[in-house]
Amino acid sequence: MSSYLKTNKFFVAVLVLSLIIGGLTFSNLPGPATSLSVQTVNGVNYNFADYGSLTHEQLALFNYLDTIVSQEYQPYGNWSGWNAELFAGLHHYVLAFMSYATAGLFESTPGYRTDYYRNFAYDLIKKMNTTVAEFNDTSIEYREWMNPSYGFSQYHYPNATNSSDLYVGGYRGPANIMWTAHYALMMELYERNFLTGELASEIGWYVRDWNNTLTTDGYGNSKEGGIFGVGLIPCEPYIVFVQCNSIPIYTTELYDNLYDTSYMDSGIWDYGLDFINTTMQDGNGLFTDGYYTMEPVGFHYPSEGPPPTFPGLALDRVMLDGRPRVSSYCNAWSLAFLEYTQPEETIKDYPVFVDLYGKDLSADKMYMVDSYYYPSRFGTYDILGSLFTLALAKQRGDVSTRDRILNFLYGSFNKQWSADGRTLYYDTASLEPFLQAVLAFGWIWGTTPVTIRNLADARPSAFWGYPYISHADDDNMWVYQAQWNPVKEGFVLNIRVDQLSTLTFSNFDHVPTAYSGGSAMAQLTTSGADYTLSLQPGTYNIVIV
């Protein structure tokens, strides 16, 4: 042995060093895949791969989000753990898109509807609706609208300072689609996923307000193009964006589907859709980023190049040669949310978008440049555009692009698991701590099996009569799959249990039996009108019939 070492010193040295370095850096491997079996119960075949499923990491990321959202951990007006001190004005976007991402997670296991998911969704909405009266400058109302530097509070249209003109300055009013639409959609997805009825009336108020804004002059007279003349609603009192208006368009679609109304058929958004598909376009058939309906108060004209026209397209702030502003985040967001309404546009535009904005970094990494006018720049908006493209690429079935962007966004951060193994986040402190919450929901948004387009459809009314898990020891379990098959009349449950846990099932019309591996493992226990199943620690693929 010693003679071998003497004659092979270098070989042994590099081999040992390789093992040491490999050992010291052994982390951040991809999480385990969810185990999916095939079982035959009473002659009926159940292939678990046919049902929506979540991974252990997706659930751990959600558990992390719960710790910075739920009232159980902090009051609604508190931002502890958000690393958002320097990002006033962005909080409401994070809340909104976190809501959309997690709505897809909930929909992936539609038969698991305990307080755990429902309370999270509810607390997000409450956090979005924090007021100055209750939370002062930590409220969303202050950070998104009331901050004195914005000057939005008192605002009239078309003359901002003429109090005789139409008042559009209210926080919840007709010139604040960047909050009203997100808030309404968050509530709507809550009702879509949990059907409590509690928020239906408030959602309806917003949809009616948009209808008024888009089809009248604000004084009760019918007007084509609505108050602002373009069939769209401003984000700030003087500029409209395709991306922001894609949210109320999507919300109106879902509202019609949920409450059997016909706002879309009535043409509420027809003028605006035509406007974005014709006027707010660049030379490549993609959307431009912003259109001024009037000159903003205190507008700073560019030092060189042609001045902007009002009303007119927002111009690029760097090129200063009169070309319209374009951005990847605007297009990714818009194409994703508008696909339900105009699928042919998104399907046609998507490859053009990826080709124009996508930048190959390596075989396994790419990102979306903020603007294709100046691709050599790199900053926050490139990351933002890449983040939105995750959801769009998934929706378009472009797994390669989705995965390469995931590698770009997440490959530079360590995974941080909690000591008890319940929560996970990506530690972004070395680059930007604010990204921590964003990347947590971003992973969920980009990887769960449910798309934005899927969520625009309401669940069939029969769904609410299907058996489901109504109560459980949520803190002790990982629910990877939970779905009732109405045709086979069986409940598919894929679950890991860390400690002895009990699940309560509602809506079964008989005493059900749980099967594992095709063999009966237990009959559920009757508990009032419900049935309970207790599970020892372990991982199970169960069919309950």
Add this chain to the structure above:
Amino acid sequence: MSEGNSQGKKHALLERLRIQSWKEALWTVIFSFIGAVIYLVVALIPMPYTMVSLFKLGLAPALAVIPAAGAMRGPIAGLLTGYIGEVVHVLIITGGIVTATLPALAYGIMGFVVGLARYDFARGRSLGKLSLLSALGFVMAAVLILAIGLMVEHSGTLATIGFVFLPLVTVGLPSVVLLAPVFGRIGHLALKGLNLGGIVSR
């Protein structure tokens, strides 16, 4: 005399490239394809890593396959192993071509540079030379990839440096320095065990 000298130089060059006869050239091509397949298989395995601030630390064994192939069978084998392996890798991951396959060519150049020297895989000094030349070839490849990103792909400067060049260097450099001699030695022993040692020996 000069014609004979020229012929000798030509033969030496062909021998260095391991294509001095049809049979040798065929072996070089076969070896390259096997090397590319090994590179591809290893490259597709997710590797662990740890971030220390903005620095990515870990090993990328696939990168070490390229200089090892060059060291074992000469510059053309190194070039083809890196180029073909990475092109197919890109094809599998993206379904297309990235930057006209230029980054793959940079990997190939690393194998080519390493393959220009002769090695005795039984001697530690020679393995040390393989480590050094692997580092040299790798740095050339990394700089080329940086230049391709900035000047051909026109990616963001910060993105190219921060998300490509920096992790490539911090992971790739120790990988080729440490693992290329390991793979070269093991490959050499494996071929000897198969009575194919002549493919490698110089």
